[in-house]
Amino acid sequence: MDSAMLASLILHTVKADPRISVPVLIANICNQMGYTPSYRKAWIAKQKALEKMHSGWDASYNEIWQWCQVLERYVPGCITDLQTEPAYYNDRLLRGCQVFKCLFWSFKQCRDTFAYCKLLVQIDGTFMYGRYTHRLLLAVAQDGSGRILPIAFAITSGESADDWDFFLSRLRMHVCPQPDICVISDRGTGILAAIERQGSLWHHTHYRYYLRHIASNYYRQYPSKGERRQVANMGI
Known part of the structure; x- marks a missing residue:
């Protein structure tokens, strides 16, 4: 066995x-x-x-290039940005071999929709398959009717400042170049560092914390539903 x-x-x-x-x-x-x-x-x-x-991890990663090409060819206006890095084995460079680093993509319909939104909410999630753990970074917007709309996606190796800078810089360039945008997120240090770093494209935007995360953090330390509602109402 x-x-x-x-x-x-x-x-x-x-x-x-x-x-x-x-x-x-x-x-x-x-x-x-x-x-x-x-x-x-x-x-x-x-x-x-x-x-x-998944037919082995190498084969699965090798399909990413084809997937990006198919998206850009058959989904008009789709933007993909794939980054790789040189592969090494025992400190020896493997020529002709690249390692997946991160991927950004956004659909034209998402970008067109965001032209009518002023609120950008950053949400991140985790997925874990096998030996590899990556982060799925997701940007969603809220329209005037309160509906949540996904507008951009990225897969990165983690949530460091560099990972968030990769995602946020491309989000700013390709999806939301408009002024006076309000960004709402949790208190992730990687997000804050990416927004505040020198040369960031997000310096002239408004930044707020996601109140539900603050209320959730408060509730973990002070488990009172009444007080949790009061904390949430403070931001309204």
Whole structure:
């Protein structure tokens, strides 16, 4: 019962939910086989199952270039900006080989819609597949009717100031060059550092904190629903 056999056993489960936790997988294996693998073996089995799903990580990353080309060719006005960096092995440069770094994309319909908005909200999320952990950075806007509209996306290696600078600079160039924009986000240090760094394109915009995050942080320390509502109402 090695990790390769376990990978075949849990493949359908991982396909249904790639974010399923290792302890849940261990419980499922135990129920099916009467055998309890170690956490390490189950974790390795999940990585192998994910690689089977995506034809291997190298092949999956190699498809990004084709995906960008297809988007720009068949989706008129779509903008993609893919950045890579040189690949090294044991401090030796691998010629002709590049490593994925970050990707930005936005659709023409999103940019056209934002022309009628003045409020920009930054939202970030995390997705984790296999050995690699990347951040999905998402910018959404709110129109006059209160509807939330996604306008730009990026995949980066994390949420450092450089990662946010990559996303925000392209967001400013391609999507929202208008003056008097109000940016609302959580108190992420990477976002603040990117906006405030020298040469930033966001110096002449308005910046506010997302009040729901402030209320949520307050509630974790002072668990009173009444006080939480009062904190939220303070910003209205």
